[in-house]
Amino acid sequence: MKTYGAIVEEGFVYRRETHLTVRKTSLFFVGDGFAAYDSNGRLVFRVDSYGPDSRDSTKLVLMDAVGRCIxxxxxxxxxxxxxxxxxxxxxxxxxxxxxxxxxxxxxxxSMVVEVYRNAGEEYQIEGSFGCRKCTIFNAKREVVAEIRRKVDAYSNVVLGKDVFQLSLKPGFDGAFAMGLILILDQIYGSNYEHYD
Incomplete structure (x- = not known):
């Protein structure tokens, strides 16, 4: 197993390839929040913001399942x-x-991500977050995470853009990846209907 190491928190670095289901927690206001669940349906991450002005927020907080700010x-x-x-x-x-x-x-x-903790460590995000089709690469151009539309396992139907999948390669920090999703949503979220 290749390990990339914790950027945010060691407890969210998974030993196996992991798929999280991410969904917007409100359909009333764009960017209201997110909830991320593991393959057993357990809450892993959440982001809560309220009100019609939440899109203008310049600060967002990612929490774990019990509400601890990470x-x-x-x-x-x-x-x-x-x-x-x-x-x-x-x-x-x-x-x-x-x-x-x-x-x-x-x-x-594309987006450039520079990690300060590990000098010189960079990641690149390519694709369209609006279409929920992004790939996160490390500096060696290895795929470390992907954002894809979620497909219902029973009906084989692609779900709406408010529900998508975050796939993490072994050893990549899931909390870091969720932080990148929050940023992508703030930058591109209000325009997602234009990229169908």
Missing amino acids: LTVRRKRPSLHQQWDGFAGERTGKKPLFNVRRSSIIGQS
Whole structure:
């Protein structure tokens, strides 16, 4: 098993390939929140935000199943490249664990993720989050995680874009991957209907 190591928290680094089902927790407001479940239907992660102004949030908190804050992502302002920082826990005054930025300010483009804890460690996110079809690569261009539309196992029907799958390769940090989903949703979430 290749291990990449914890970026956010060791407890969310899985030994086997893991598939989480991620769903938006509200259909009333775009970006209200997320819940992620393991293959046994147990809650693993949640993000709660409320109200019609939640899309304008510059700070989001990822919690575990019991409500403990494990990661905070915050938008850097001003920023032409939509830059976001990720912080351990809920303190944002210290040095961030990682930074995410669009590689281009024009059109659909890839995202560059720089991890500060491990000097020089970078990831690339390619694809369309709006279509729920993204791949996360490490610096060696190895796939470490994927975001895909969820297919119902019984009816073989593709579910709506509010329910999708996060596939994690062995040894990749699931909390880090969920933090990236929060950022992608803030950057591209309101435009997802344009990428059908």
